[in-house]
Amino acid sequence: MASDDKASGIANEPGRDFIRDIVKADLDAGRVAQVVTRFPPEPNGYLHIGHAKAICLNFGIAKEFGGRCNLRFDDTNPAKEEQEYIDAIERDVRWLGFKWDALFHASDYFERIYGWAEDLIKAGKAYVDDQSQEQMRLARGTLTEPGKNSPFRDRTVDENLDLFRRMRAGEFPNGARVLRAKIDMASGNINLRDPVLYRIVDAPHPRTGTTWKIYPSYDFAHGQSDAIEGITHSICTLEFEDHRPLYDWFINNLSVPSKPHQYEMARLNITHTVLSKRVLTGLVRGNHVAGWDDPRMPTIAGFRRRGVPAEAIREFIKRIGVAKANSIVDAGMFDFIVRETLNKTAQRRMAVLRPIKVVLTNYPEGQSEELDAVNHPDDEAAGSRKIKFGRELFIEQEDFMEVPAKKFFRLSPGTEVRLRYAYFIKCTEVVKNAAGEITELRCTYDPATKGGNAPDGRKVKATMHWVSAEHSLPAEVRIYNPLFSNPDPTGGEGFEKDLNPDSLEVLLGARVEPVLRDAQVETPVQFERQGYFTLDKDATAAKLVFSRTTGLRDTFAKETAKG
Numbered sequence: 001m002a003s004d005d006k007a008s009g010i011a012n013e014p015g016r017d018f019i020r021d022i023v024k025a026d027l028d029a030g031r032v033a034q035v036v037t038r039f040p041p042e043p044n045g046y047l048h049i050g051h052a053k054a055i056c057l058n059f060g061i062a063k064e065f066g067g068r069c070n071l072r073f074d075d076t077n078p079a080k081e082e083q084e085y086i087d088a089i090e091r092d093v094r095w096l097g098f099k100w101d102a103l104f105h106a107s108d109y110f111e112r113i114y115g116w117a118e119d120l121i122k123a124g125k126a127y128v129d130d131q132s133q134e135q136m137r138l139a140r141g142t143l144t145e146p147g148k149n150s151p152f153r154d155r156t157v158d159e160n161l162d163l164f165r166r167m168r169a170g171e172f173p174n175g176a177r178v179l180r181a182k183i184d185m186a187s188g189n190i191n192l193r194d195p196v197l198y199r200i201v202d203a204p205h206p207r208t209g210t211t212w213k214i215y216p217s218y219d220f221a222h223g224q225s226d227a228i229e230g231i232t233h234s235i236c237t238l239e240f241e242d243h244r245p246l247y248d249w250f251i252n253n254l255s256v257p258s259k260p261h262q263y264e265m266a267r268l269n270i271t272h273t274v275l276s277k278r279v280l281t282g283l284v285r286g287n288h289v290a291g292w293d294d295p296r297m298p299t300i301a302g303f304r305r306r307g308v309p310a311e312a313i314r315e316f317i318k319r320i321g322v323a324k325a326n327s328i329v330d331a332g333m334f335d336f337i338v339r340e341t342l343n344k345t346a347q348r349r350m351a352v353l354r355p356i357k358v359v360l361t362n363y364p365e366g367q368s369e370e371l372d373a374v375n376h377p378d379d380e381a382a383g384s385r386k387i388k389f390g391r392e393l394f395i396e397q398e399d400f401m402e403v404p405a406k407k408f409f410r411l412s413p414g415t416e417v418r419l420r421y422a423y424f425i426k427c428t429e430v431v432k433n434a435a436g437e438i439t440e441l442r443c444t445y446d447p448a449t450k451g452g453n454a455p456d457g458r459k460v461k462a463t464m465h466w467v468s469a470e471h472s473l474p475a476e477v478r479i480y481n482p483l484f485s486n487p488d489p490t491g492g493e494g495f496e497k498d499l500n501p502d503s504l505e506v507l508l509g510a511r512v513e514p515v516l517r518d519a520q521v522e523t524p525v526q527f528e529r530q531g532y533f534t535l536d537k538d539a540t541a542a543k544l545v546f547s548r549t550t551g552l553r554d555t556f557a558k559e560t561a562k563g
């Protein structure tokens with residue numbers, strides 16, 4: 001299996017990477033007394049598996065090195081942020097198995113951050129700019145050309161203070177003015193060309209309500225929030241590498257209580273997957289999926305609903321490691337780890353996804369019996385259960401061929417197969433309707449083979465799963481295929497064209513063994529020979545609904561090859 005090789009070929013020792021090396025060196029040299037990290041999500045969407053990488057790293061480092069890790073909401077843009085996202089993020093971090101030492105919000109620091117902006121103005125290092133967004137963009141220059149100074153750059157301290165205070169007081173409309181740092185419009189680093197510190201945004205904030213009419217930019221809020229919390233290692237993704245000089249400029253030009261350092265790591269990318277909240281929001285708002293926790297979504301909530309254990313996500317993050325160069329991880333590897341994890345824990349059950357009826361002509365009518373079935377082949381402690389067997393059964397349509405293809409060893413007229421935990425059966429007659437479709441298979445069973453072995457030692461080449469027609473329960477089964485058929489989907493505008501039209505397959509006529517009446521959400525079982533399935537939250541007392549967590553083999557490769 002290709003995915004086995006990929007998973008085992010990862011050359012990353014657990015618990016060692018360049019960031020952990022830095023942390024260890026800082027502790028050993030006494031540069032920091034205790035490591036303090038933070039996970040800083042912006043509450044403008046649900047967490048995805050890319051965030052899981054940042055979560056495992058920040059919380060993991062704090063735990064491994066006896067430090068602390070905060071959860072901090074980077075809630076500086078009220079136009080996009082919602083309480084629903086704040087709640088979902090807290091729930092998802094906890095579910096992943098992590099506990100924050102303290103819960104903070106950038107908005108807790110708005111007053112202090114504002115004070116630092118006034119300090120910069122007083123030091124002649126910030127000014128209010130009246131240019132429009134478009135004018136500022138044009139004056140910013142390019143990678144090869146320097147920018148141009150704003151005509152408002154030389155305002156006096158008093159004028160700047162007055163205007164900035166009036167911005168705060170709500171005297172000007174959205175976008176009329178901004179506060180900018182006065183650094184260097186000719187800097188080779190565009191982030192240092194007088195970056196915006198404050199914008200006028202007249203929108204209610206989930207926490208501060210209508211108190212504020214101006215909001216700090218990410219750059220002006222992030223490092224200072226780190227400094228307030230005494231963060232020692234501020235870990236972010238590579239696209240912020242060019243922001244580091246600005247991060248340091250603020251830390252060095254403001255009277256902050258500590259001096260954190262920023263370190264950058266590669267973002268997690270996965271084939272067939274888009275990890276961008278903008279696109280994920282687009283999928284939800286465009287009704288391409290049934291919400292943030294749709295089991296096809298690469299969100300933590302989606303994986304949880306799909307039956308993926310938190311342990312598998314943590315293990316995946318551990319195996320991919322932390323690097324400084326961007327790369328893309330094969331989705332098959334994630335799938336492999338989920339399967340590997342569930343193989344150890346999931347109880348075995350029988351379910352027939354696409355049933356065809358079998359009538360055992362020599363089994364007494366009106367009679368049934370109970371057989372023993374083990375719950376886990378490698379775990380005796382999981383015990384066994386009783387399953388009902390009777391004259392009428394269902395087997396999988398694909399387990400029968402009227403004219404068997406070469407190497408097809410399952411049921412066909414005249415061949416004998418084993419029904420798991422039950423008997424040998426042999427097909428004697430194929431019943432069809434007027435349209436020529438097979439409606440029923442007539443078979444005989446051999447009562448001497450009870451438990452699955454013939455006393456005369458004769459062998460069969462296939463063992464098949466089945467359920468009793470009378471005792472099994474009807475169920476809806478949902479099979480998920482990759483949301484994007486393109487292995488490297490467009491991550492921005494036009495992502496719709498890469499969507500897989502067959503990402504959801506619904507099987508309405510499945511039949512499952514009766515104990516599955518007690519199935520629980522987020523507790524996958526293995527449907528023997530089919531894969532891992534978990535009860536979906538859409539299930540009701542009247543209707544069982546199962547979601548496929550993952551198949552038994554490298555279903556990812558197989559299904560994408562098909563599509």
Ligand code: ATP
Nearest residue numbers: 040041042050051053054236237267268275276277
């Ligand atoms: P997106 O691009 O999906 O909107 P973001 O970076 O804007 O993500 P934030 O809420 O700001 O989302 O992210 C919180 C933390 O998670 C940040 O430190 C960010 O660097 C990290 N993070 C986000 N996406 C990934 C990813 N794909 N891989 C690793 N870390 C990530």
Ligand code: MG
Nearest residue numbers: 041042074218
């Ligand atoms: Mg962000």
